[in-house]
Amino acid sequence: MKRNIDLDALRETWRMTRRRSVEICAPLKAEDHVPQPITDVSPPKWHLAHSSWFFEQFVLVPFSADYRVYHPDYAYLFNSYYNHKGKRVSRADRGFMTRPTVDEILAYRAYVDEKMERFFEQEVDQKQLEVIEIGTQHEQQHQELLVYDIKYILGSQPTHPVYGAFFSREKPQPHTQWVPVNEGICEIGADGTTFCFDNELARHKVYLPGCQLRDALITNGEFLEFVESGAYENFDLWHADGWDFLRSENIQSPLYWTRREDQWHHYTLEGLQPLPLDRPVQHVSFYEAFAFAEWAGWHLPTEFEWEAASGQLDWGHNWEWTNSAYLPYPGFSKAPGALGEYNGKFMVNQMVLRGASAATTPGHSRPTYRNFFYPGARWIFSGIRVAKS
Numbered sequence: 001m002k003r004n005i006d007l008d009a010l011r012e013t014w015r016m017t018r019r020r021s022v023e024i025c026a027p028l029k030a031e032d033h034v035p036q037p038i039t040d041v042s043p044p045k046w047h048l049a050h051s052s053w054f055f056e057q058f059v060l061v062p063f064s065a066d067y068r069v070y071h072p073d074y075a076y077l078f079n080s081y082y083n084h085k086g087k088r089v090s091r092a093d094r095g096f097m098t099r100p101t102v103d104e105i106l107a108y109r110a111y112v113d114e115k116m117e118r119f120f121e122q123e124v125d126q127k128q129l130e131v132i133e134i135g136t137q138h139e140q141q142h143q144e145l146l147v148y149d150i151k152y153i154l155g156s157q158p159t160h161p162v163y164g165a166f167f168s169r170e171k172p173q174p175h176t177q178w179v180p181v182n183e184g185i186c187e188i189g190a191d192g193t194t195f196c197f198d199n200e201l202a203r204h205k206v207y208l209p210g211c212q213l214r215d216a217l218i219t220n221g222e223f224l225e226f227v228e229s230g231a232y233e234n235f236d237l238w239h240a241d242g243w244d245f246l247r248s249e250n251i252q253s254p255l256y257w258t259r260r261e262d263q264w265h266h267y268t269l270e271g272l273q274p275l276p277l278d279r280p281v282q283h284v285s286f287y288e289a290f291a292f293a294e295w296a297g298w299h300l301p302t303e304f305e306w307e308a309a310s311g312q313l314d315w316g317h318n319w320e321w322t323n324s325a326y327l328p329y330p331g332f333s334k335a336p337g338a339l340g341e342y343n344g345k346f347m348v349n350q351m352v353l354r355g356a357s358a359a360t361t362p363g364h365s366r367p368t369y370r371n372f373f374y375p376g377a378r379w380i381f382s383g384i385r386v387a388k389s
């Protein structure tokens, strides 16, 4: 079925999305916009520029006849990974760019916004609206990365600065119940009648052996038992890669956990706080999620089991690691040209996470949404849901 994108509705979502990126950065000082403490973490000002670059390069340059790029260097400075779009600053070097300044990047955003508003006034066809829609969804993805990256940048400071309470949505987990996933054939993936990314297609049938998913996420208290049992010293619980990862990174607890005067604390966007034992554990890698499930006598659900149970789960606290590798669905095809680089080329060596987190832009996720990260990622808002056979 062919989808018809409504111009007015998309323009409203696009406007809200453009505003939100700036709002997320509003509590930051200029200095907070610049550093890149690890390669995974991009400077906030880079996100602000790159999400504008996307509209410039994918919408305005190809479709707006009289458009002039804002600055000839920006295509090189703010391309992320699109080989079709030419050379770029290497990812690890983003934090060295003290120029352009934050103010210059905000001026770039304003320029792109003004040209986009003018573009919306023209005859915009469905193909062009599709690209604007992807650009809007793309910026929403960067908004979530912005929150992760801001937390990492502030969390790396010895002073534990406070960002604010905007992304605090964690609540105590409900009393533990188990949601059944029946044995049988299940339809998985998006049907294409509303927006989805190409990695959610094609909808297809999967055989499920039957299991139960726990409705409550694993809590800090449960994970603390795992830590205090000596699990980080017990090689039997870990993948070989995970064991090497613990050793090389000297990992002994989730990211942001720290002991102060015999009490566990964790860094949050509201500062350093005593670890709340009834809240979902956050900032664990796939390796830690897997080892926890192994230790507890459970397992991680596959992404298909998760999707089948999603209607009965209270999801949205943290992205939930699944035991599924990020692979193309049967019938997956990538778009021609640069947009074909969006998802397909990352379908190796990564694991799927399902759900959403407190940092996810409202409306951005859905039960078929496939998030994906390398198994060692811990700065993301990730958590653990377990299954049993």
Ligand SMILES: [Fe+2]
Pocket: 050, 080, 138, 142
């Ligand atoms: Fe991007």
